Amino acid sequence: MNIIVCLKQVPDTEAQIKIAGDAKSIVTDDIKWVMNPYDEFGVEEALKTKEKFGGEVTVIGLGPKRVTETIRTALAMGADKGILICDDAADGSDSIAVAKALAAAIKGMEYDLIFTGQRGVDDDLGVVGASVAEFLDIPQLSLIEDVEFAEDGKSVKVKRPVEGEVLTIESSLPVLITTQKGLNEPRYASLPGIMKAKKKPLDQKTLSDLGLDASDFGEGARKLKIVELLSPPARSAGKIIEGESPQEKAAELARLLHEEAKLL
Amino acid sequence: MTQILTDRRDVDFVLFEQMKVDKLSKHERFKIANKKTLKLIISEGRNLAINELFPAHVAGDREGCKFENGKVIAPESFRKPYKLFQEGGWVSLAEDIEWGGQGMPVAITYAANECFNAANCTFMMYPELTHGAGKLIEKFGTDKQKSLYLKNVFTGKWGGTMLLTEQEAGSDVGAISTSAVKNYDGTYSITGNKIFISSGEHDLTENIIHAVLARVEGAPAGTKGISLFLVPRIRVNDDGTLGEPNDVVCTGIEDKMGIHGNPSCSLSLGDKGNCKGTLLGKENKGLQAMFIMMNEARLTVGVQALGCATASYLHALNYARERRQGKSLMSGKDQNAPSIQIIGHPDVRRQLLTMKVYVEGIRSLIYYLGMCIDQMHVSDNEDEKAKYQGLVDLLTPVAKGYVTDKAFEVCNHGIQVFGGYGYIKDYPAEQLLRDCRITLIYEGTNGIQAIDFLGRKLGMNKGKLFYDLLGEIKKTITKAGQAAGLEGLAAGVEKAVEKLKKTAGILMKAAVSPKALNAFAFAHPFLEVTGDVIMSWMLLSRAVIADDRLKTKAGKKDIPFYEGQIKSVEFFVESILPVTSGKMDSILAMSASIVDIQDSSFGGK
Numbered sequence: 053m054n055i056i057v058c059l060k061q062v063p064d065t066e067a068q069i070k071i072a073g074d075a076k077s078i079v080t081d082d083i084k085w086v087m088n089p090y091d092e093f094g095v096e097e098a099l100k101t102k103e104k105f106g107g108e109v110t111v112i113g114l115g116p117k118r119v120t121e122t123i124r125t126a127l128a129m130g131a132d133k134g135i136l137i138c139d140d141a142a143d144g145s146d147s148i149a150v151a152k153a154l155a156a157a158i159k160g161m162e163y164d165l166i167f168t169g170q171r172g173v174d175d176d177l178g179v180v181g182a183s184v185a186e187f188l189d190i191p192q193l194s195l196i197e198d199v200e201f202a203e204d205g206k207s208v209k210v211k212r213p214v215e216g217e218v219l220t221i222e223s224s225l226p227v228l229i230t231t232q233k234g235l236n237e238p239r240y241a242s243l244p245g246i247m248k249a250k251k252k253p254l255d256q257k258t259l260s261d262l263g264l265d266a267s268d269f270g271e272g273a274r275k276l277k278i279v280e281l282l283s284p285p286a287r288s289a290g291k292i293i294e295g296e297s298p299q300e301k302a303a304e305l306a307r308l309l310h311e312e313a314k315l316l
Numbered sequence: 317m318t319q320i321l322t323d324r325r326d327v328d329f330v331l332f333e334q335m336k337v338d339k340l341s342k343h344e345r346f347k348i349a350n351k352k353t354l355k356l357i358i359s360e361g362r363n364l365a366i367n368e369l370f371p372a373h374v375a376g377d378r379e380g381c382k383f384e385n386g387k388v389i390a391p392e393s394f395r396k397p398y399k400l401f402q403e404g405g406w407v408s409l410a411e412d413i414e415w416g417g418q419g420m421p422v423a424i425t426y427a428a429n430e431c432f433n434a435a436n437c438t439f440m441m442y443p444e445l446t447h448g449a450g451k452l453i454e455k456f457g458t459d460k461q462k463s464l465y466l467k468n469v470f471t472g473k474w475g476g477t478m479l480l481t482e483q484e485a486g487s488d489v490g491a492i493s494t495s496a497v498k499n500y501d502g503t504y505s506i507t508g509n510k511i512f513i514s515s516g517e518h519d520l521t522e523n524i525i526h527a528v529l530a531r532v533e534g535a536p537a538g539t540k541g542i543s544l545f546l547v548p549r550i551r552v553n554d555d556g557t558l559g560e561p562n563d564v565v566c567t568g569i570e571d572k573m574g575i576h577g578n579p580s581c582s583l584s585l586g587d588k589g590n591c592k593g594t595l596l597g598k599e600n601k602g603l604q605a606m607f608i609m610m611n612e613a614r615l616t617v618g619v620q621a622l623g624c625a626t627a628s629y630l631h632a633l634n635y636a637r638e639r640r641q642g643k644s645l646m647s648g649k650d651q652n653a654p655s656i657q658i659i660g661h662p663d664v665r666r667q668l669l670t671m672k673v674y675v676e677g678i679r680s681l682i683y684y685l686g687m688c689i690d691q692m693h694v695s696d697n698e699d700e701k702a703k704y705q706g707l708v709d710l711l712t713p714v715a716k717g718y719v720t721d722k723a724f725e726v727c728n729h730g731i732q733v734f735g736g737y738g739y740i741k742d743y744p745a746e747q748l749l750r751d752c753r754i755t756l757i758y759e760g761t762n763g764i765q766a767i768d769f770l771g772r773k774l775g776m777n778k779g780k781l782f783y784d785l786l787g788e789i790k791k792t793i794t795k796a797g798q799a800a801g802l803e804g805l806a807a808g809v810e811k812a813v814e815k816l817k818k819t820a821g822i823l824m825k826a827a828v829s830p831k832a833l834n835a836f837a838f839a840h841p842f843l844e845v846t847g848d849v850i851m852s853w854m855l856l857s858r859a860v861i862a863d864d865r866l867k868t869k870a871g872k873k874d875i876p877f878y879e880g881q882i883k884s885v886e887f888f889v890e891s892i893l894p895v896t897s898g899k900m901d902s903i904l905a906m907s908a909s910i911v912d913i914q915d916s917s918f919g920g921k
Contacts, residue, residue, distance in 0.1 A: 081873055124356055240368075241360040243405035243418045250353050 090169025151183030376577030433623025449476025516581030574750030628730030717765030718847030
């Protein structure tokens, strides 16, 4: 089974995000970049599937040169090939444009399956997965927590959480699956994996290599414009409920929930 | 971004700018160790350290090890990290691929292990001791011993230990009484009791291979009659499958100050007359063999202490940047002046800079020793090999004795920066201090290191090793002397080196004179001043590179880092070396009071 994983490089979730002077972007100087945690689930699921059915796992990323490091990590985990779409003209593209570039890179390839995270933990938009499926004209299964293939590897049955229930969906292949937390526990790159990663192919492509028009990309082509970034309001101090006895405290809590928070 | 274990910028600086580890890849042995691969190793090691080992640090401390019915249960929180660490191939990064290692340079192993130790030094005792036992098997094992044990030990599938200490044989290992009697089949029956055996019994691995020091019947007394044996906890059949349990029984574990997650076991061997081992190496040559591993183990202890120190420094630094307390001393009587972050207070800065210079100086020294070992391995020139071996021999007591002393001081400052919060268990500072404390004791106390340094290492080849080292330091001084702006600092280090040379000469003579006891009373202070001078050398060497980068090609992001390097050596030369110089005066005075005072005059009765 040939599997593609689309991955994004995002700031480490522990990084302290500072808004830049233009109020539309963040300060990136001090940031440690990591693989989008939802994409890690995708890499892991792809590797597990390959272990079962054979085939090849290709990871694709878009972004500046530093994204190579994230692709190398996926190669060290066990993926076979990497592709980086790296073009200054793509800087500042919105999700639709990113999806267009990824789809263009995938189009000529033979694949049965595409995994990608249900969203990036940086912008939290969740648009790329669905858009790539749309551009490729294949079905999309989103927010998937469990993936099970038919014995012959021709179709897939997945589970998706819906309002406290679980929806089971079947699909033929090829299909794009966006991965949700709980799907698996991503492996760490092993040392032998790290040594092998060095020898694995990692191609770099520009937009024109993919037959794309640079004017459809970048800041100027954004359909979605960022007006302003704001920090969340500082959390106000908590309130400790005073009282002589647990009963008294409980009564006071009920009163506050009713009168101040208006929750009851 | 905030870092909690090791400063990645500094680790990369030492590896690639100061030591140029990636240059080793031009040798066939290390051809896979290019810069990209080395960086990926450090990155992925950090991931494992931060996500898996670090969370188990506090948990392992609180859980501790349990001793039930002769079995030791390791902390539950260590199970998953051990599995991941073992499966990831991290136990033997620098060993032969044929035997389950990864064939990487020792220097990169030290860098990776620094981070693992910073995350959880107690956890690291399991794989590190295992690796040490593997080294013994690799070096002294017969083909059969190797094929039975080595791969499983180097990969961490099985654990490994060292059984030296007995009730009456601690620092004086020659006093051991565990005995070995040769059987008809060539094996030996071992009988005796060992104590303080780290990882001596636990359930993280299905088997444990003990390297045991014992006396063969009729062997000469003292250190010349000690042999080394391999004693598996569970016997291994010729086809590699596990057989009957060997007669090795854990009779208890110690309740310690720190490193709670690793059991310090009392082991009874051959209580039922059925403990069988095989000879490793030659009869009566066990101690020499053990010391080959012991030297490596001492460097490992240095890495462990560095791990505690760097973690303590970064925790303290992060805290000092956030914690607001008190107004600036410069705000005078202004009642409305805002509280400032405590990093703004001069006394806190003094402590942080003290922590920084030791952590960074020690990091450089440790990686430097790793590079010496690697260069020894790849060199085809006998003189060069001897030079690197000499540097490692000479500097091992420094990397153990001095490094652990200073790492503990760093952890102590780490608590102080946190103030009252440093003393409570909600913050990591106190555990790092407790865990670090053992490093001053095991694998030869720091007193023993000092005696080894003065009594053996200093005089080796008529002092050639020591003078070679001073020669290496001089090279850096010369370079620094030629860099505009660093001349004064170079002169400061040179002055200290000259005085150290004089002090060493006088002390060496005294050590073989009737005043030998007086000289050895100052062995530890002498190790300390030597270590100080080596720190100033390492910091000066960093500054030479930083100065060059600042004058030529430092990126905007890197400027504070490089400027920090120059400030570090400035602080060391201006504020610490004068104290070192005073300590050398005190050594040179060689006060007889320590030796002359009557035992009864110590009082107390």
